[in-house]
Amino acid sequence: SHEWIYQSIHADKHSGGDPRRSLRCRKERGKRYGSYDRRGIIPERVSMDERPAIVNAKRRFGDREGDTVSGKGHRGALVTLVERKSPYTVIGSLEHEKADAVRKTVTEALMPYKERVRTITYDNGR
Numbered sequence: 212s213h214e215w216i217y218q219s220i221h222a223d224k225h226s227g228g229d230p231r232r233s234l235r236c237r238k239e240r241g242k243r244y245g246s247y248d249r250r251g252i253i254p255e256r257v258s259m260d261e262r263p264a265i266v267n268a269k270r271r272f273g274d275r276e277g278d279t280v281s282g283k284g285h286r287g288a289l290v291t292l293v294e295r296k297s298p299y300t301v302i303g304s305l306e307h308e309k310a311d312a313v314r315k316t317v318t319e320a321l322m323p324y325k326e327r328v329r330t331i332t333y334d335n336g337r
Contacts, residue, residue: 269295273329290316
């Protein structure tokens with residue numbers, strides 16, 4: 212039975228044996244070359260590592276970190292803007308996950324705090 216096969220492979224592995232010996236094809240699986248990120252390239256992207264030192268230090272209020280959260284099956288989405296110095300978070304609901312919808316929602320969500328917003332850093336989907 213299939214259960215016996217798995218039990219014998221498991222027992223062989225724990226006794227110091229090589230599980231590949233039990234397989235039909237005894238070769239080790241080869242490395243896949245040419246793998247790349249298929250999510251696209253963001254033009255004029257600035258890495259989070261390149262943000263100013265004052266923002267990285269978390270010493271002042273007004274520096275926020277933004278991210279989008281997708282619902283199950285991409286049916287709904289939220290944008291979150293977390294204050295880096297404090298745990299204060301602003302959450303906005305998105306119509307869809309397009310850049311114009313995110314920009315509109317962020318602008319509306321931060322309008323009451325416009326005097327206190329200094330920077331917003333996004334993780335650029337990475």
